Amino acid sequence: xxxxxxxxxxxxxxxxxxxxxxxxxxxxxxxxxxxxxxxxxxxxxxxxxxxxxxxxxxxxxxxxxxxxxxxxxxxxxxxxxxxxxxxxxxxxxxxxxxxxxxxxxxxxxxxxxxxxxxxxxxxxxxxxxxxxxxxxxxxxxxxxxxxxxxxxxxxxxxxxxx
Amino acid sequence: xxxxxxxxxxxxxxxxxxxxxxxxxxxxxxxxxxxxxxxxxxxxxxxxxxxxxxxxxxxxxxxxxxxxxxxxxxxxxxxxxxxxxxxxxxxxxxxxxxxxxxxxxxxxxxxxxxxxxxxxxxxxxxxxxxxxxxxxxxxxxxxxxxxxxxxxxxxxxxxxxx
DNA sequence: ACAGTTTGGTTGACAGTTCAACAACCACGG
DNA sequence: CCGTGGTTGTTGAACTGTCAACCAAACTGT
Numbered sequence: 001x002x003x004x005x006x007x008x009x010x011x012x013x014x015x016x017x018x019x020x021x022x023x024x025x026x027x028x029x030x031x032x033x034x035x036x037x038x039x040x041x042x043x044x045x046x047x048x049x050x051x052x053x054x055x056x057x058x059x060x061x062x063x064x065x066x067x068x069x070x071x072x073x074x075x076x077x078x079x080x081x082x083x084x085x086x087x088x089x090x091x092x093x094x095x096x097x098x099x100x101x102x103x104x105x106x107x108x109x110x111x112x113x114x115x116x117x118x119x120x121x122x123x124x125x126x127x128x129x130x131x132x133x134x135x136x137x138x139x140x141x142x143x144x145x146x147x148x149x150x151x152x153x154x155x156x157x158x159x160x161x162x
Numbered sequence: 163x164x165x166x167x168x169x170x171x172x173x174x175x176x177x178x179x180x181x182x183x184x185x186x187x188x189x190x191x192x193x194x195x196x197x198x199x200x201x202x203x204x205x206x207x208x209x210x211x212x213x214x215x216x217x218x219x220x221x222x223x224x225x226x227x228x229x230x231x232x233x234x235x236x237x238x239x240x241x242x243x244x245x246x247x248x249x250x251x252x253x254x255x256x257x258x259x260x261x262x263x264x265x266x267x268x269x270x271x272x273x274x275x276x277x278x279x280x281x282x283x284x285x286x287x288x289x290x291x292x293x294x295x296x297x298x299x300x301x302x303x304x305x306x307x308x309x310x311x312x313x314x315x316x317x318x319x320x321x322x323x324x
Numbered sequence: 325a326c327a328g329t330t331t332g333g334t335t336g337a338c339a340g341t342t343c344a345a346c347a348a349c350c351a352c353g354g
Numbered sequence: 355c356c357g358t359g360g361t362t363g364t365t366g367a368a369c370t371g372t373c374a375a376c377c378a379a380a381c382t383g384t
Contacts, residue, residue, distance in 0.1 A: 009283040016294060019306025023293075026309030027189050029235050029316045045370090066332060073191050078371060080334055085370090102332045102379045121171040131185075132178060134315045135308050142304045144181025146297050147188030153296045154191045207340090227363060240341060242364055247340090264349045264362040 030130055037126045042119035047072070048086055049123065052116040055092065055108040062107040064097065091115060192292055199288045204281035209234070210248055211285060214278040217254065217270040224269040226259060253277060 012020060035046045042049075054071050055061050063071075069079040083106055086092045091112035097103030108116075132140055174182060197208045204211075216233050217223050225233075231241040245268055248254045253274035259265030270278075294302055 009286065010290065011286060012289070012294065016302070019302055020289060020294070022306045022310035022313060025235065026311075026313035026316070027193075030309075030312055031186075031189075032235065033316055047370095064332085069333095073187065073194065075372070076333060077335080077373080081371075084334095097332095100332080100380075104333065124171065124173060127174070127182060128172065130316060131312060132174065132182070134312055139304065139308045139311070140178070140181055142301065143308045144184045146301045146305050147192075148184035149188075149301070150192055150293060150296055151184060151188035154188075154195055154292060209340090228361085231363095237342070238363060239343080239365080243340075246364090259362095262350075262362080266363065 033130055034123070034126050038119065038123050041122045042115070044115065044119055047074070047082055048091070049116070049119060051082065051086065052091065052108060052112055052119075055106065056113065056116055060107070061113070062105050065104050065106055068106060086112070195292055196285070196288050200281065200285050203284045204277070206277065206281055209236070209244055210253070211278070211281060213244065213248065214253065214270060214274055214281075217268065218275065218278055222269070223275070224267050227266045227268055230268060248274075 031046075038044055038046055038049060044052075050072055051068065054068060055063055065076070065079060065083070068074075068083075069076050072079070074082070083092060083094065087094060090109055093107050093109055095105045095107065097105050135143065193208075200206055200208055200211060206214075212234055213230065216230060217225055227238070227241060227245070230245075231238050234241070236244070245254060245256065249256060252271055255269050255271055257267045257269065259267050297305065
């Protein structure tokens with residue numbers, strides 16, 4: 001990008017390049033496979049599934065739009081579109097927020113809960129089939145730890161929930 | 163999905179769940195950050211960048227559409243659209259294939275080569291900043307090995323190139 | 325009280341992806 | 355030959371995500 005002699009580019013070694021490509025290629029194919037299987041078996045996209053999971057983990061199955069967006073690392077507008085579509089399917093509903101009149105509370109409907117309950121087993125099985133059970137427990141743990149480090153570094157240590 | 167008593171669901175343990183979420187969240191944020199930085203600094207999407215990388219690695223900077231699609235794990239139609247756009251930008255060009263009249267050879271133009279050369283350093287730096295240099299060499303190697311295993315399992319051992 | 329700024333959320337136009345249908349070509353067995 | 359089936363690549367419509375503009379409500383300082 002800049003000059004040539006002053007700022008020498010620090011290339012990747014051959015091993016690093018191999019690892020990087022394995023990571024990128026493996027992750028891309030893994031997520032694609034999971035997305036595809038979930039879609040086939042339940043009609044849900046992984047994003048919709050994740051929305052339902054996050055909502056299901058709160059006491060009242062409700063979250064503010066902004067919290068949901070942060071949790072999922074999605075843009076606000078993307079979440080708005082997703083939630084609108086899910087609302088049309090009857091999976092969630094939106095209510096104005098009492099404490100903050102700007103806010104919107106997103107709640108899981110009973111139908112949304114049942115859809116999630118029905119979808120979870122096959123999705124978990126997919127994750128096992130293609131990731132968890134393919135690796136040794138040590139490999140899988142190392143994978144999780146490494147990516148947690150990456151995540152913390154990217155979010156500046158904040159955004160603790162995922 | 164099926165019965166309840168016969169097919170008991172094998173849930174993830176709490177640790178497995180944590181690792182899985184770290185992996186998914188970390189990978190999503192990492193790829194998003196890399197995509198964003200590459201876009202900002204070079205005007206290229208990561209997909210376009212990968213296309214150029216793959217082409218640059220062949221002797222004549224040319225690949226059949228199908229090989230390119232397999233390498234990138236993209237659908238045929240997706241690649242067609244991508245290549246059409248890149249062709250409009252003058253980064254690649256398409257020529258009918260002599261040996262197989264169905265085929266299309268995709269070649270990198272000189273401009274495409276120069277765009278790649280200009281883009282590579284900052285992209286490599288991004289990968290270092292957010293992934294390689296954040297982990298220990300052992301962690302990074304373990305990451306690569308694990309995802310290579312996942313990739314091989316998903317592609318049935320075939321598709322050796324990535 | 326009130327202008328200025330920040331935050332929460334939505335909207336619409338645009339860009340990129342998916343999916344199904346299609347056309348052209350190869351390869352192989354009658 | 356001819357036809358059948360599989361492969362290669364493209365197309366257009368529908369869908370999803372991105373981006374910038376926007377409104378409304380909440381803070382902030384005077």
